[in-house]
Structures are given as structure tokens and as C-alpha cells.
Amino acid sequence: MNRLDLCLEFANTRYWRGQDLPTETLNSPADLAAWAKAPKPPTQKEFERALELRETIHRLFDATAQGKAPAGRDFDGLNAALAAAPARQTLKRDKEAFDWELDMRSGTALALLAPVLWSAGDLLASASLAKVRRCANPECLYLFLDESRAGKRRWCTMSSCGNRAKARRHYHKSKRA
Secondary structure, three states, X not given: OOOOOHHHHHHOOEXXXXXOOOEEOOOOHHHHHHHHOOOOOOOXXXXXXXXXXXXXXXXXXXXXXXXXXXXXXXXXXXXXXHXXXXXXXXXXXXXXXXXXXXXXXXXXXXXXXXXXXXHHHHHHOOHHHXXXXXXXXXXXXXXXXXXXXXXXXXXXXXXXXXXXHHXXXXXXXXXXX
């Protein structure tokens, strides 16, 4: 569960951020529990805390993707959440790999999101930070790790924003001709 891009996946639970009304996938504590694969949903207050953390993580990596320094308050907010989150103490063995054991029964935002917070810290401290990108579609703004060979990926996916951009270019090109 502790992938470097897990934090970006969480930040992207709200997408089409460039539109007037972004799309929200976490509309209730039950949605967060389902996303985190938790046995029980957090309280409404903990759910709201989770959404605040998501926005902090988004701002941190969005700034990075634009070549800007993240705001100090966002960096401090992540550090405070990491300090209060359950620690990585015990490894467990799954069928195919090892992972950190985490007790998510408490339902607190920090317990549910500990792997996300660890991922954010690990990504900020890794060489992969330079690979964080933001979709070039101004209506999308989806965050991703550019693992392409050339390191020049521009779109969240070619099947979505990439094809839209190609279609738009083709339309304007044929209209001029």
C-alpha cells in the first residue's frame, strides 16, 4: 500500500480542478472508508480533517509540479499530520509482497490516511519528486508521476485529456485550411 504515488492518487479523489465545479469522489465518511479499504467510516469531523489533508497534499505537489516551492504552512501541516499519524512499526507479509501493518479500526483520519501521509513524505524526500507533473489540460490539473522514458508526459491519460487536445488541434487546423 505504500507506493510513492498513493498520495497523488488521494489528492486526485477531487478532479477536474480547473473547472468551476470540480468532481468530488469523497462525498461522505463512507466514501473515504471505501477508498481507504477501512472496516468502518470515520466520524464527520475526521472526514473533514481528511479532506483538509487531501487539499494540503494537493497544494504541496501542485506547487512542486509547477516548479514552485510549496507553501510553508502546507509543509508544516503535512509534518504535523505525520507526527500525529500511526508510525510504521511492523511489517506484514501478504501473498506477494511485504507491507506496513496498520490498525485502521480507530477510524480516525490519521489512521486511515497514514499510508497516504507516509507516501507524501517519501515522495517529497525522493528523487522521484522531480517527476511529479500536472496534466496540461487547464480544466483537469490531475497530478501524476511521469514514469515515461523521455520524462515529457503532459496528460493525465492519452485516452482522456491527450485525445481531447489532439482533437482540438485537428479541429482548429482543419478550420484554418
